[in-house]
Amino acid sequence: MTPPDGPGQMTDHPITSDTIRVLGDRRSIRSYSDKEVTDAQVTAILEAARRAPTSGNLQAYSVVVVRDAETKEKLAKISGGQKHIETCPVFLAFVADLTRIEKAFQRHDGNLDNNNLEMGLMASIDASLVGMAAYVAADSLGIQGVMIGAMRNDPEAVAELLGLPFRTYVVFGMCLGYPAEAPKQKPRMAAEGIIHYERYDADKALAVVDTYNAELKAHYESVGKPTADESWSADVDKKYAQRPRDHLRDALKKRGFDFR
């Protein structure tokens, strides 16, 4: 489908490539056509994604491919009723996975009982890099979707549903399918506040927020979504000021990850 705002912001830049165009045109897609996403396509996407760099070659991640309607329905429920999880043809769960590392430690009768923040971070970063690589690989085939952080609403329930062992948790999921919507691209904050050269400039970093609040407000209004005057700031304050998913540290500890 052709987006109403045409190709993305990056497309007109003098330096471009197929990959830059895929990234520059990207937007989250939450509505999917009936067109099938084949197993061969999923394999191609994941084999490409698995070339992502991985901390210390640990490969501390796994991916669970979900097509079963009942499982997706249950995952949607855990995610606060996100319908796109039910309606997407393929759902991928990106799992931080320390099981193989623990097995390596067992060579000297060791285990991961004393694992620390760094082990959990490495596995979570690995899973995230593979996830983003899969997202880009899928997009290059015309298959798009949205990432689902709401898997962390209830890591235990997700783990049980997907048969995950101790020392694993789903960092995020991903709905994939052929798009049946062409949403306008959501604007990003101005590069001058985000990209720094040689040294971080705190003034510039904060100065972009006011302009962005106005831009995001205009964006939401243009797509008929109500928003506050200070759109981004108000949203962030409302959604995240009250310690989101405050149970997460305990829940992940039960799954064998120590994020102390």
Ligand SMILES: Cc1cc2nc3c(=O)[nH]c(=O)nc-3n(C[C@H](O)[C@H](O)[C@H](O)COP(=O)(O)O)c2cc1C
């Ligand atoms: C790790 C991660 C988790 C996300 N979780 C959700 C989610 O649970 N539900 C959802 O609808 N969108 C989710 N998103 C999508 C973001 O809301 C979206 O990327 C952001 O608003 C920017 O919009 P865009 O992707 O269209 O540019 C997630 C994105 C990321 C990176």
